[in-house]
Structures are given as C-alpha cells and as structure tokens.
Amino acid sequence: MAPILEVEDLKVHFDTYEGKQQVLNGIDLTVNEGETVAIVGESGCGKSVTARTIIGTLAQPPGEIVSGEVRYRGEDLLSDRAAAQRVKNEEMAMIFQDPMTHLSPVFTIGTMMADIINYRGKRSISWMRMIRDAIGRGNRLSAADRERCVEMFTKLQIPDPEGILDRYPVELSGGMRQRVLIAMALITDPDFLIADEPTTALDVTVQSQILDILAERIAEQNLSVIYVTHNLGVARKLADRIYVMYAGEIAEVATTEQLFDQPMHPYSIGLLESIPKLTEFDSEGIGGLIPNYTDPPSGCRFHPRCPAYMEGTCDVEQVPAFELGDGRYVACYLYEEGMDVETAASIADTEVEYEDEELEQFAAGQTGGTPPWEEDEP
Template sequence: MADPILEVKNLHVHFETHDGTAEVINGIDFTIERGETAALVGETGCGKSVTVKSIMGLLPSATIPEGEIRYKGEDVLSLSDAERHSRRGKEMSMIMQDPMTSLNPVLTVGEQMMDVLKWQGRPRLSLSKLVRDALSTGSKAEYRRRAIEMLGEVEISAPERVFESYPVELSGGMRQRVLIAIALLSEPDLLIADEPGTALDVTTEAKVLDLLDELVEERDTSVLYITHDLGVAREVSDRINVMYAGEIVEQAPTADLFANPQHPYTRGLLESIPTLSTGIGDGIEGHLPDYTDPPAGCRFADRCPHAEPACYDAYPYPRQTGPDHATACHLFSGTPARERHESLAAERVDIGTAPWLAGGDVAGGGDAPGDVSADGGTDQ
C-alpha cells in the first residue's frame, strides 16, 4: 500500500492567553490515505478548525510543543516558512466555512481567481518584482479562460457574469461555489473543507456537498471534511474521527461507526440528531472544559452519564475495540491504538462494561441499542 497522503501523530497545539496556556489540541492522531475522504466531527469549540489550520500552517500565534504532521511522508513542521508557503494552496488547499468573510469584498471574483492562479505556491517577492509581474499581460488571457472554465465546473450557470461580479452581488450558495472553484484551481492533492455548508440553508448545503463530492471524485483528491454534523459526515466520508475537547475519542470507517457507535460522546451526538420518530433530541448537557485547566483524566467525564470517579484521574487512551475501530473510553478494553500508551495499559481502569453492549463483550464491541436510521439518528 502506498504511504498515506497525510499523517497527524501525537499533535499538541497550545495558545498563550491572559489566563495561562490553553492546551487546545491534546495529542491527536489520524491518517488520510490517498484518494480517501475523511471527516473530523465534533461540536463547536472542540478544536477542529485549530487542527486543520495547524496542518495548513495558518496559526502563527500557536505553539506546537509536540507532534508531527507528515504530508506525503515529509514532516511539514520541520519545513521553513517559504517551503510551507510553496505547498499551501498548490498541493494543499482549503475551503473556509464563511464565504462572505473569505472573499475580498473590494475585488471581483475574477480578480481574486486570477490572483490565485498567478501567485499561488510562488515565493514571496520584492515589491519591484511584484509590480513587474503584476503588469505582465502574457498569461492573463489563459488565467481568465481557466477561471471561467472552473466556475462552469462548479455549475455556475453564467460563469462570465460571475467572473465580473463582486461577492456582495452573489447569493450565499454562489459564493460558496466560488470558494470551491478557487480551492480546486490548482488541482490540489489534499483538500480541506472546513464546514463548507455551515452558512447555507439545508437545500443549498446538500447541493453544494453533492457537487464537491463529484468534483473531488473526478480528480481523485484526498479530502478532510470538518463538520459538527454526523449526518453530513455520513454522506460524504469514508472514515470518521470524532473529536471532543482537543482529543479524538473514536475513529472508525463510516459504516462501522454508525452501526456500532461506542464512545458515550459519539452516542450522544447521534441521539441529538432530530428524527421523524423521536423529534428533536435533548442534546448533551454541560459544556467543554476550560482549556487552560483541563482535567487530568477524561475531558468528557463531567458530561458523561457513565462516568465513575476513576475517569477523572486516569487518561482514557485510545484502544482497539475491533478491526480498524478505536475508542478512547475506560468502558472498553483492547490493546492501545498507539505504542506510546502501552505503559498506561499496564494499569487497567475497571469501571465496568458499556451498559448498551449485549453480553458485555467490550473487547470486540457490540450492537448499539436499535438500528441507525437513514438520517443518522437511532431508533430506540
């Protein structure tokens, strides 16, 4: 098998604040294979956007005290700013979640797209060189042709008109399509989509996600979707990483995760999805912990209905609970998913077994209570 296109290993991301050091990302690991679509799922504030901006090198105020981000086998954290700049946008591209604030309101769509084609991946230039290149007209016709062609590929019906338009003249759905077109202009190998439908109505979001799925499949692009919606993740991803308070608490292929959700947080997210049979879910009570004073043990313990005193003290390392399925919860046994946690496994924390598992088979997992409905909810 070829090497993964992206490997994140034991990543920690900290921010210095007036209240102390905020440990926002606490040792996460995940992998994206070439041509694979993965999702990073969790509620607002759990660290999803910080994770992807760390991958892209867009957090100059953050410190990364530990961990690796390997792109095509190369640790990008060891690269110079110029080397990361040359990859960002050209080999690795990102769709931001708010199309209105991500587009420059004083430049037309065409001007912004042509700037991307002209400058993306190029080293920073001196002012004189920048002016000379800006005045060059040799490739303007080709840039214009390519930009209009890309607008057509994202199913904008009047690409020439949109090319000449300002962002404020376009609807939210149109602006989102423009962002997708800009992200795909350079034919990136890795595309990060940070909640691309969050500012759209449900119908428009579905159309945009379907369009994006078709475009990346045609190009065999690897994709990392960021979303708070497990229903969206189910539709677009091959594999799901569930994130809570800066930690990945469950990882599994999409079908497996929905057939056998294990971590209490994952189950809480599923039970929060409205369904025709159960109506609007109650949600998960409580709130995220303070990142400047995080718990020593499980960061979800305060909100978990199954927490025991030991959960507050013992770190719940991810453990293999089935083939290609890992869960970071003391309710489950299994070998550590990462070698660095083998010493923790020597002192197993016994808080019983997951109450929803038939027969108490915690090592191999089990069926959730009820089938997962088509919209991602659970029928109890």
C-alpha cells in the same frame, strides 16, 4: 492505500488572559491517499484549530504548537518550514467556513483568480511586476486560463460563468461566494483539500447543492480530504472515515458505516442520539458543556459529562486509544485492546444510557455552540 498525511501527538496551546488553554491534547490523525476523512464534534472542540495547524495558518501567537508532527508524504511540516511552504503552495488547498468574509471585498473575482493562477507558489514578486499589475498591464488571465476558470465555474454550477470574473464579491450571494471559494481552492489542482465547515453559513437547500458539487469534485479529482464539520449528516454523506473529536482529543475513529451502525465511545453515542429523528419526539443528548481549556478535567476530558463515568478510573490518566476487533479506535476504558465488536456493542448498549434530564440540561445550559439537533440536516 498509503497515508498521505499523518498527524501524530499534536498539542496546541493558546495563550489567553485566563491562562494557557490546552486546546489540542495529543491528536493522532491519518488521511490515506484519495480518502475523505471527516472530523466531527461540538463547536469549540478544536476541529478548526487542527485544520489550521495542518495547513499552517494557525495564528501564532496566541496559538503555540507544543509538540507533535504533521507529516505530509513523509515530510514533517512543523519542523521543515521550506517543505511546509512548498506543500501549502503546491499541494494543499483550503475551503473556509464563512464565504462572506473570506473573499477580498475590493477586487473582482477575475483579479483574484488571475493572482492565484499566476502567482501561487511564487516566493516573491518584483515591485515592477506589481506596479504593472496595478496600472492594469499584465496579470490578465490568459485565454487558456480564462477557459479553465469558466470550466471550473461551470462544473460548480455557477450561472454566467463568463461574467462572474468581472464581478465583485459584494455582487454575489453567499452560495455563489462559497462556490467561488471552492473554485479558488480547486483551480490550482491540489492533491489535498481541507474543508472547514464550508456549508455552515449557507441555507439548507444551497448547502445540499454545494455538498453534491463538492462530492463530485472530490471523486473526479481524486482528492484526499479533511472535512471539518459539526454536522453528522454531512459527515455521513461525504466521509469514508470519521474522527469524533471531543475537547481537543480524539474520542473515536471508525469508518462511516461502523460509526453510524454502532458508535462505541459514550460521546459518539451521545452525538448520534442528539440527532432528531422524525419518528420520535424525544431525542436524547449529552448534558453539560465543553470543559474549560485552561483547567481541563483530569483523565478523560469527557468524564464530567459521561453517563458511564467510573470514579477512580476515568479521572486519573489520559485514556489510550484501544483498537477493537473491527479496526476502529476508541479512547474509553469501557473497552479493551482487541475486544471483538459484539462484546463491545453490548457494553455500549448496557453501560451508556443518557437520560432525558441530561438532555434538558444540555438544552438549557447550551450557550457556546449550537445543539446538534438544531443543525440543519442537508
């Protein structure tokens, strides 16, 4: 499988009143052709910033891309703006987190679909054309395009797919709006899809419907996908590979089976243990909070919360990613380059032990994001 997207050493800072926030600290990420990659991590660890930087909607300022490359089929999107524009227009699409705010409130679904189908990728549009559109001539969906929309809506299980074109977003429920957003992203037949927590704003039953639909679309259109989520269950359901992200750094990269079978990075272990299990009342978790980005911890950014923290080692230098025997990458000094999986697994078992007390701290101190165990399992 050839890589379709390669992100290398991406660093993004944010200018705020408190100072420069070093939000992304050297992200490396690869998505292969036809692969679904999930980025998981707590709220506020830089997942969405990564997604936005890739598709080019990062607000600059306050954001600032300090270094790094985002190569899409070999072209660097950060240095070549024309290529970035073309790729964004023709090959990438994005589904957003909150369907309530990501649709224009003052136009019908049909108008938006028509604009996307007719004008997507156009560099500019003449005033004449806009005036003609405004007074209602031109820019209607052609019969064929209308058919395409209806077909897409049907595939996304939208009831009354014909009538929805004349509806305003305000007339639709959250689940419907999210389906419409998905339709808008997919109608242009992209190769690459970025989904930024598209089911977070929805209730559990709708969430699982949308996920099923999305999985089906991904398979059918052979999409390469980056799926951003803080919900491990969702990642498990959709992803081929998972990037565990912590505080702007990649902690662990593994296939979905590898990660759920045996997480190696202490943070991954903590995340997985935070998932409530039906058989036990006590789940274990990670104490503390995501660090302050203006003055992040030296060395491994996870070390203040890490149960296996080694003084003098972890807090000195940024940890390189070690490739283990099974091909996964872990950025943790517990392991060594090329270490075989059994050895690594036994280290993980013996060295990384979360205590209940830390869990309680985590629950008490948690203000910034939702603790993992409160999230809805799809």
